[in-house]
Every structure is written in structure tokens, then in C-alpha cells.
Amino acid sequence: MDGAEFKVLKNVTSLDDADNLRFDSKAKLAWLGYGDGALGVVDTATAKQIANVKLARHPESFQLEQNGSRIFVNVPDAKQVAVVDREKRAVIATWKLSDLRLERIPRDTNTEERDQPDSMK
Numbered sequence: 001m002d003g004a005e006f007k008v009l010k011n012v013t014s015l016d017d018a019d020n021l022r023f024d025s026k027a028k029l030a031w032l033g034y035g036d037g038a039l040g041v042v043d044t045a046t047a048k049q050i051a052n053v054k055l056a057r058h059p060e061s062f063q064l065e066q067n068g069s070r071i072f073v074n075v076p077d078a079k080q081v082a083v084v085d086r087e088k089r090a091v092i093a094t095w096k097l098s099d100l101r102l103e104r105i106p107r108d109t110n111t112e113e114r115d116q117p118d119s120m121k
Helices: none
Strands: 018-022 029-034 038-043 048-055 063-065 070-075 082-087 090-096
Touching: 029 048, 029 063, 063 090
Parallel strands: none
Antiparallel strands: 018 029, 029 038, 038 048, 063 070, 070 082, 082 090
């Protein structure tokens, strides 16, 4: 994408059902949630997929750690948050969730903003 003119310069077509994107400005990489359960890593200089991190199911949301190398990935159909190491490009932990189904992970985890099931509202 050309940010100045908002023109598409190249498409990455190998990532089926890609619907979440985060940009790692330090590494100049785009991380995309896609398919039946994966994060794809795209080199933004070449627009080529350079890595893939397998997840238990399709990710619904994820956030890049601001001062670290982790990514926190909401995988609601697996009832877990997967913790991915950006440098290792691998899942390093999974945090099991109960019957709570998060549609997104709040950007600022220090706030009280949370997605809650209807029974808790």
C-alpha cells in the first residue's frame, strides 16, 4: 500500500480469510490472522509471506506487545489466548479461558474495558 496516495501496490493472495493485521514498525513486518488458525508474517518491503505460526483455530484478534517480542492472540473457538514470540515465530504459551468468548483483546489492558458474556452484564 502506498500510504501517500492510498494505492494498492501489490496483493498477498496466499493468506485465505485474512481479517486481522498488525504492523511491527521496528521489524517492518506485517502480522496477519488468517485461515483455519494461523498468523502469517509478511515482509512489507517485498510483500512476500516469510513465515507462518500455526494456531489451534482461527484468531479473532491479537495485539503486539509494545515493549517486548510477544503477541497475544485471542483464539475463541479453542477457548484460549495464544502467546506468540515474534523472534522465534512460535507459540510459546497458551492461556486457557473458561466459557468467556472474547471477540477482541482490549488494546490497553490496564483499563476496565472488557468484553463480557451476557450473564455478566
